[in-house]
Amino acid sequence: MCADPKNDNQGHRERLRERFRTVGLEAFHEHEVLELLLSFAIPRRDVKPLAKDLLRRFGSLREVLDADPEDLQQVRGIGSHASTLLKLAKSVAALYLKQRARQKTPVTCTRELIDFCRTALGGKRDEEFCVLYLDAQNQLIEFETIQRGIVNQAVVYPRQVLEGALKKKASAIILAHNHPSGHVRPSDADIRLTRTIQEIAKFVDILVHDHLIVGEGSVFSFREEGLIP
Secondary structure: OOOOHHHHHHHHHHHHHHHHHHHOOOOOOHHHHHHHHHHHHOOOOOOHHHHHHHHHHHOOHHHHHHOOHHHHOOOOOOOHHHHHHHHHHHHHHHHHHHHHHHOOOOOOOOHHHHHHHHHHHOOOOOEEEEEEEEOOOOOEEEEEEEEEEOOOOOOOOHHHHHHHHHHOOOOEEEEEEEOOOOOOOOOHHHHHHHHHHHHHHHHOOOEEEEEEEEOOOOEEEOOOOOOOO
16 A cells, blocks of 8 residues: 555654754754745645755755745745745744843843844845944843945935934944945945944934944954944
């Protein structure tokens, strides 16, 4: 008697889920992580080939989660439900890291904030400039994107940054933006902008703790590199 492929597929899904419940994702290959995610969006199909197709197309799990839904749907078998779930996975991770960062006390910039910025800004095709507003205890009040632009052309006005800080009653701020090119070294314009914001912030007793630049898998910290004393 031949085995039922549907039962084999269901058994494989259950084994994946049980492994996750038991040991988490540490022992999973990238394609197995995608399989597990896709199994919730595509209920009656072997999704291992789809997971491997996605990795071949985009290169890595991170790049799959960073991809636009329209690009994801160019992979045969990936529809709107599956592409939405993949984007949801990254958004949930970013929200989790944001809420976790709010519970910490970032004297300058904690690992939670760096991880959050990397998740929120990593993989973006266009440059985005964001501000993390901190209260008097250096806890996160809010994370706000104040400018979006095409690659390498985000125009940020210091007044926007300071108006947001005053409106939210922030005592300090951390600046963050991404370099879609992947290179995290600051440009001369980045350095000038940071210094300008620092100088203006001094007049209203707001500290600039750091400026983070997010690139391809790495983050540049102005403070760690001595550009902010």
